[in-house]
Amino acid sequence: MSLIPIVSKAFCAPTQTALTIRKRPRVVNGGGFVVLNPQQNVVFSVHGCGILGVNGELVVKDGGGASILFIRKKGGLVQALSACSERWRGYLMEFGRPNKPLFSLRDPKSCFAMKSAIRISVDRKDYSNGWDFEVKGCFLEKNCTINDRRGNIVAKVGVKVKASEDLYHVNVQPGYDQAFVIGVIAVLDNIYGESTRC
Structure with missing residues (x-):
């Protein structure tokens, strides 16, 4: 089995990993969410506007509290005229x-991409010049x-406890970078x- 690191090999497991995402209320610790492993230990946490004070900026931390990913929404030069460049x-x-x-x-929700798959590009020479990953299905559901x-x-997002809107699960396939997957989910969480989100 080969490892496919985007953030680091340290976040690639040799077996499928079942993670649980628990949203924090916006009034507690500024919102965001924590990611738990099957032993209920925090392996990642995601912080957004409530902690950072800036809309469109996210930080992913590892289980020890070290920041590993910074994610920012960036508009192009014509952002004032068009949302297509966000x-x-x-x-x-x-x-x-x-x-x-690392990725973009x-x-x-910009342009006419509402019903198409969300495509992710990895910023490395050993990846393609187009898109490398895509999100299919409905994140809101x-x-x-x-x-x-x-x-x-690479990963499947699903509802774990139907009675709770604050819990859902993510199964990451062997060899794939869990920190990268959580970074993509953090962006989807903010977009929707x-x-x-503030």
């Missing part, structure tokens, strides 16, 4: 600062997958006005 970019955090660009995705370019499922 993109989210994820950066590796090094020495407490965003440094190396276009806001699906917690019924979607993240697939690679060949159509292989969930726990990381």
